[in-house]
Amino acid sequence: MARNAEKDLQQREQRMNDILDAAIEVMAVKGVGSASMQHIAGAAGISIGNLYHYFKSKEEIFAEALRRGQTGYGEFVRSVADGPGDARAKLLTIAENWLALGNSWAHTILIHTARLSEASEELRRDVTGRFTVNLQPVAAIIAQGQAEGTAPEGDPLELAFYFTSLIQGLTLQRMPGSEVPVPMRASSVVDLFAGRREALDRRRDA
Amino acid sequence: MARNAEKDLQQREQRMNDILDAAIEVMAVKGVGSASMQHIAGAAGISIGNLYHYFKSKEEIFAEALRRGQTGYGEFVRSVADGPGDARAKLLTIAENWLALGNSWAHTILIHTARLSEASEELRRDVTGRFTVNLQPVAAIIAQGQAEGTAPEGDPLELAFYFTSLIQGLTLQRMPGSEVPVPMRASSVVDLFAGRREALDRRRDA
Amino acid sequence: MARNAEKDLQQREQRMNDILDAAIEVMAVKGVGSASMQHIAGAAGISIGNLYHYFKSKEEIFAEALRRGQTGYGEFVRSVADGPGDARAKLLTIAENWLALGNSWAHTILIHTARLSEASEELRRDVTGRFTVNLQPVAAIIAQGQAEGTAPEGDPLELAFYFTSLIQGLTLQRMPGSEVPVPMRASSVVDLFAGRREALDRRRDA
Amino acid sequence: MARNAEKDLQQREQRMNDILDAAIEVMAVKGVGSASMQHIAGAAGISIGNLYHYFKSKEEIFAEALRRGQTGYGEFVRSVADGPGDARAKLLTIAENWLALGNSWAHTILIHTARLSEASEELRRDVTGRFTVNLQPVAAIIAQGQAEGTAPEGDPLELAFYFTSLIQGLTLQRMPGSEVPVPMRASSVVDLFAGRREALDRRRDA
DNA sequence: GATGAATGAGCGTTCATTCAT
DNA sequence: AATGAATGAACGCTCATTCAT
Numbered sequence: 041m042a043r044n045a046e047k048d049l050q051q052r053e054q055r056m057n058d059i060l061d062a063a064i065e066v067m068a069v070k071g072v073g074s075a076s077m078q079h080i081a082g083a084a085g086i087s088i089g090n091l092y093h094y095f096k097s098k099e100e101i102f103a104e105a106l107r108r109g110q111t112g113y114g115e116f117v118r119s120v121a122d123g124p125g126d127a128r129a130k131l132l133t134i135a136e137n138w139l140a141l142g143n144s145w146a147h148t149i150l151i152h153t154a155r156l157s158e159a160s161e162e163l164r165r166d167v168t169g170r171f172t173v174n175l176q177p178v179a180a181i182i183a184q185g186q187a188e189g190t191a192p193e194g195d196p197l198e199l200a201f202y203f204t205s206l207i208q209g210l211t212l213q214r215m216p217g218s219e220v221p222v223p224m225r226a227s228s229v230v231d232l233f234a235g236r237r238e239a240l241d242r243r244r245d246a
Numbered sequence: 247m248a249r250n251a252e253k254d255l256q257q258r259e260q261r262m263n264d265i266l267d268a269a270i271e272v273m274a275v276k277g278v279g280s281a282s283m284q285h286i287a288g289a290a291g292i293s294i295g296n297l298y299h300y301f302k303s304k305e306e307i308f309a310e311a312l313r314r315g316q317t318g319y320g321e322f323v324r325s326v327a328d329g330p331g332d333a334r335a336k337l338l339t340i341a342e343n344w345l346a347l348g349n350s351w352a353h354t355i356l357i358h359t360a361r362l363s364e365a366s367e368e369l370r371r372d373v374t375g376r377f378t379v380n381l382q383p384v385a386a387i388i389a390q391g392q393a394e395g396t397a398p399e400g401d402p403l404e405l406a407f408y409f410t411s412l413i414q415g416l417t418l419q420r421m422p423g424s425e426v427p428v429p430m431r432a433s434s435v436v437d438l439f440a441g442r443r444e445a446l447d448r449r450r451d452a
Numbered sequence: 453m454a455r456n457a458e459k460d461l462q463q464r465e466q467r468m469n470d471i472l473d474a475a476i477e478v479m480a481v482k483g484v485g486s487a488s489m490q491h492i493a494g495a496a497g498i499s500i501g502n503l504y505h506y507f508k509s510k511e512e513i514f515a516e517a518l519r520r521g522q523t524g525y526g527e528f529v530r531s532v533a534d535g536p537g538d539a540r541a542k543l544l545t546i547a548e549n550w551l552a553l554g555n556s557w558a559h560t561i562l563i564h565t566a567r568l569s570e571a572s573e574e575l576r577r578d579v580t581g582r583f584t585v586n587l588q589p590v591a592a593i594i595a596q597g598q599a600e601g602t603a604p605e606g607d608p609l610e611l612a613f614y615f616t617s618l619i620q621g622l623t624l625q626r627m628p629g630s631e632v633p634v635p636m637r638a639s640s641v642v643d644l645f646a647g648r649r650e651a652l653d654r655r656r657d658a
Numbered sequence: 659m660a661r662n663a664e665k666d667l668q669q670r671e672q673r674m675n676d677i678l679d680a681a682i683e684v685m686a687v688k689g690v691g692s693a694s695m696q697h698i699a700g701a702a703g704i705s706i707g708n709l710y711h712y713f714k715s716k717e718e719i720f721a722e723a724l725r726r727g728q729t730g731y732g733e734f735v736r737s738v739a740d741g742p743g744d745a746r747a748k749l750l751t752i753a754e755n756w757l758a759l760g761n762s763w764a765h766t767i768l769i770h771t772a773r774l775s776e777a778s779e780e781l782r783r784d785v786t787g788r789f790t791v792n793l794q795p796v797a798a799i800i801a802q803g804q805a806e807g808t809a810p811e812g813d814p815l816e817l818a819f820y821f822t823s824l825i826q827g828l829t830l831q832r833m834p835g836s837e838v839p840v841p842m843r844a845s846s847v848v849d850l851f852a853g854r855r856e857a858l859d860r861r862r863d864a
Numbered sequence: 865g866a867t868g869a870a871t872g873a874g875c876g877t878t879c880a881t882t883c884a885t
Numbered sequence: 886a887a888t889g890a891a892t893g894a895a896c897g898c899t900c901a902t903t904c905a906t
Contacts, residue, residue: 044906048868055869071364077897089899090870098897153362155421156355158279164423172426192441194434201428202416202435206408209415213407215361217370220378222407228400229408232438235398254886283880293888295883304880456885460889467890483776489876501878502891510876565774567833568767570691576835584838604853606846613840614828614847618820621827625819627773629782632790634819640812641820644850647810666865695901705867707904716901 056094059084060105068146072153103163106154109147110170114177121177127185128234131203134178135226138207141214148211175200182233190234203233262300265290266311274352278359309369312360315353316376320383327383333391334440337409340384341432344413347420354417381406388439396440409439468506471496472517480558484565515575518566521559522582526589533589539597540646543615546590547638550619553626560623587612594645602646615645674712677702678723686764690771721781724772727765728788732795739795745803746852749821752796753844756825759832766829793818800851808852821851 062084067075077098081088095101116137120130138144154167178200185191192199206229213220268290273281283304287294301307322343326336344350360373384406391397398405412435419426474496479487489510493500507513528549532542550560566579590612597603603611618641625632680702685693695716699706713719734755738748756762772785796818803809809817824847831838 048906052869072362073364076895078895086869087871088897089872092898093869096898149362152358152418155418155424156278156359156362158277161423164421168424168426172428175426175428192437194437195429197428198431198434201419201426201430202412202438205415205419206412207415208418209411209413210408212358212361212414213411215370217367218361218374220374220381220407222378222381222403223401224407225404228404231398231400232408282878284878294881295889296887298881299886460885464890484774485776488874490874498890499892500876501893504877505890508877561774564770564830567830567836568690568771568774570689573835576833580836580838584840587838587840604849606849607841609840610843610846613831613838613842614824614850617827617831618824619827620830621823621825622820624770624773624826625823627782629779630773630786632786632793632819634790634793634815635813636819637816640816643810643812644820694899696899706902707868708866710902711865 052094055084055086056104059086059091059094059101060108063101063105064109064146064150067149067153072149099160099163102150102154102159103166105147106150106163106167107170109144109150110167110174113144113147114170114174117174118177121180126190126234127181127188128190128230130181131178131185131230131234132226134181135207135229139210139214139224139226145211145214148208149215152208152212171204175204178203185234188234192233199233206232258300261290261292262310265292265297265300265307266314269307269311270315270352270356273356273359278355305366305369308356308360308365309372312353312356312369312373313376315356316373316380319350319353320376320380323380324383327386332396332440333387333394334396334436336387337384337391337436337440338432340387341413341435345416345420345430345432345435351417351420354414355421358414358418377410381410384409391440394440398439398441405439412438464506467496467498468516471498471503471506471513472520475513475517476521476558476562479561479565484561511572511575514562514566514571515578517559518562518575518579519582521562522579522586525559526582526586529586530589533592538602538646539593539600540602540642542593543590543597543642543646544638546593547619547641551622551626551636551638557623557626560620561627564620564624583616587616590615597646600646604645604647611645618644670712673702673704674722677704677709677712677719678726681719681723682727682764682768685768685771690767717778717781720768720772720777721784724765724768724781724785725788727768728785728792731762731765732788732792735792736795739798744808744852745799745806746808746848748799749796749803749848749852750844752799753825753847757828757832757842757844757847763829763832766826767833770826770830789822793822796821803852806852810851817851824850 059080063075063080066079066083070079077088077091080101081091084091091101095104117134120133123130125133138148151167151171154163175197179196182191182196182199182203186193186196210224210229212218213224265286269281269286272285272289276285283294283297286307287297290297297307301310323340326339329336331339344354357373357377360369365373381403385402388397388402388405388409392399392402416430416435418424419430471492475487475492478491478495482491489500489503492513493503496503503513507516529546532545535542537545563579563583566575587609591608594603594608594611594615598605598608622636622641625636677698681693681698684697684701688697695706695709698719699709702709709719713722735752738751741748743751756766769785769789772781777785793815797814800809800814800817800821804811804814828842828847830836831842
């Protein structure tokens with residue numbers, strides 16, 4: 041062992057993260073269809089062959105990027121659900137985080153791409169499974185909102201499904217070159233699922 | 247002679263429609279990535295060379311299919327908006343039409359694909375433009391709902407944008423192999439934008 | 453139908469034969485390992501992409517070349533078995549035909565390659581099946597030789613197996629660059645399976 | 659120090675043997691085409707980089723494995739030739755040793771592969787040279803058989819060539835997945851080159 | 865000696881598009 | 886109009902070999 045095993049492992053981990061970031065980056069900048077191994081390798085600053093020392097196929101790269109993105113989102117949304125604040129504030133935090141450009145945008149695109157592509161059955165199942173799991177914290181927030189009198193009636197899980205689908209759907213409308221000339225505001229979206237108090241009041245007064 | 251020319255033109259039109267149908271069909275059945283010119287030609291029952299007598303590129307085929315699909319949807323949604331009934335019934339008609347599997351499903355996927363792909367700037371602009379135009383009738387319905395007291399407050403166009411994005415987002419969740427195990431009901435979706443009267447009444451009574 | 457269908461078919465058939473010949477040629481001249489699609493296409497005078505209009509994979513090319521070669525050999529050996537002459541003369545015809553350089557040599561190499569390569573189970577089964585079938589006429593000749601008193605005792609099929617294996621084994625020794633400096637004479641080989649009359653006589657007299 | 663150097667040398671020798679064994683093993687188990695440096699290193703339990711401290715190329719590994727195999731076979735066949743027993747018993751020993759599955763089988767495949775591959779001129783010459791040298795002891799046995807009246811007439815070297823080619827040819831027929839459904843018995847093979855006494859007697863009596 | 869990351873040419877294959885008939 | 890042969894660039898991936906540690 042002339043080598044530092046621990047350092048090697050750290051470097052390997054770092055490289056894998058670089059590659060995943062590069063994959064997301066390429067997709068976001070040059071388009072999903074152009075995310076070839078060639079491009080990813082170039083963006084990561086390594087050779088094509090070396091890519092295969094870290095991931096054994098293109099699919100694995102995307103699967104891992106997806107897993108990372110969905111897991112991160114899952115942790116985020118769970119921490120929001122478990123944190124302090126009323127339902128409306130929580131949903132607003134989630135919506136704003138999602139609609140803000142950056143990593144989350146590219147990750148959402150990745151999810152859509154995985155669904156649209158000829159991805160393996162397994163990958164699609166995994167993505168759908170994590171998507172479903174990540175619905176739970178949102179459902180909990182909706183239930184909280186119903187208890188607080190701000191959320192509409194109905195199955196909280198179903199409403200969480202709609203909330204998430206709406207935000208994902210909106211994300212697609214933000215593709216560069218496809219911007220719809222209509223404002224997209226997190227607060228307005230959240231109003232649908234946890235109405236602003238004054239709005240409800242006014243409506244109630246009517 | 248004049249009749250022959252006219253007949254030729256009709257035949258040509260018919261062929262083009264057959265090809266577009268075949269393109270949508272192939273995409274829906276075999277997956278977006280598998281919609282090669284070879285497959286489209288096969289599904290349309292003509293040779294690959296002949297395909298190029300009707301459309302000068304693959305992009306043109308998809309652009310035309312998109313145009314046709316969006317135009318059809320636009321006419322449908324305008325006829326609904328201009329027709330009789332309250333806002334809730336109108337939105338329900340639109341949502342049910344969209345969420346029902348069939349042609350509309352494949353067309354929605356096509357729109358998403360166009361946005362995600364390396365499509366030309368022009369194609370993306372056209373798609374976005376027609377999408378925006380098609381928002382108007384929905385906005386009119388929302389405005390009607392606001393007048394009727396069932397729709398939430400806010401810019402009708404913005405709400406129409408959310409309504410459409412939600413339904414498109416939900417469509418993606420119906421990709422074969424990616425079915426999320428949560429019910430997806432048009433009436434529940436519409437409730438968000440044009441609440442059921444009894445629900446509002448109950449809320450008001452509270 | 454602006455095209456001559458029959459001529460097209462003939463041309464296609466001709467091209468396929470050209471490609472198979474080119475594949476054999478490349479293998480024989482440049483070595484088995486160098487028989488890449490690139491090389492085959494070059495030898496056949498067409499582009500790589502066009503190769504795939506005639507054969508859907510490299511394996512199919514080799515499978516077809518094998519089938520052609522084994523079928524041709526089978527017909528040849530059957531016609532010899534059914535023809536006139538004593539067993540020794542028949543075996544001599546077969547051995548001489550095989551050991552003479554030319555097409556048959558390259559085909560034999562192909563059979564060996566198929567067995568040594570990572571070829572599909574199906575291909576190996578087919579090759580073995582045809583090999584076994586082609587053993588029958590040789591076995592018939594051996595049986596004839598036994599009736600004539602020139603062939604050794606034993607199961608004719610087993611002896612035919614040895615005869616064929618011997619000749620195939622010898623073929624391998626003729627690879628360019630591997631020539632063993634020992635004479636290889638069809639008549640001597642045949643002597644083992646259908647001894648020359650005078651030799652037997654002399655032995656009997658001893 | 660001197661002892662350390664000697665021990666180092668022994669260790670190195672041992673490692674080289676391990677690697678050669680691993681190479682043969684991989685080839686026999688996973689197929690010739692799958693014997694990549696990666697696989698060989700794995701089977702030998704060392705890293706791919708370390709492989710190159712013992713052999714400077716893949717070709718050298720195979721050349722050395724061939725040399726070792728052929729040399730071992732040469733020693734074996736020479737010891738048989740120089741040992742006691744009649745020619746028939748000696749040939750039987752050789753044939754049975756070869757046809758029995760195990761190391762010798764894989765070595766034979768290696769020889770064939772070397773001949774079929776793009777191996778260097780030098781390697782092919784070496785293989786052929788050793789092959790030819792190894793023919794001598796067999797020729798001596800054949801000559802002994804001729805003196806004993808069991809072997810057919812003819813040049814002993816030529817007959818040894820046929821005997822060896824036959825057995826090598828038969829080895830090819832034993833590739834897993836290519837088994838020809840015909841018995842393959844060493845005694846029957848040997849009968850062709852050193853007939854069983856009783857068979858000859860019967861023939862003589864006829 | 866030992867490691868495995870790194871390279872890059874090459875592989876088999878696909879596919880939108882062109883063109884002679 | 887209609888055909889399908891022909892092209893060639895690009896794809897995902899493999900692998901023998903080199904090199905810094």
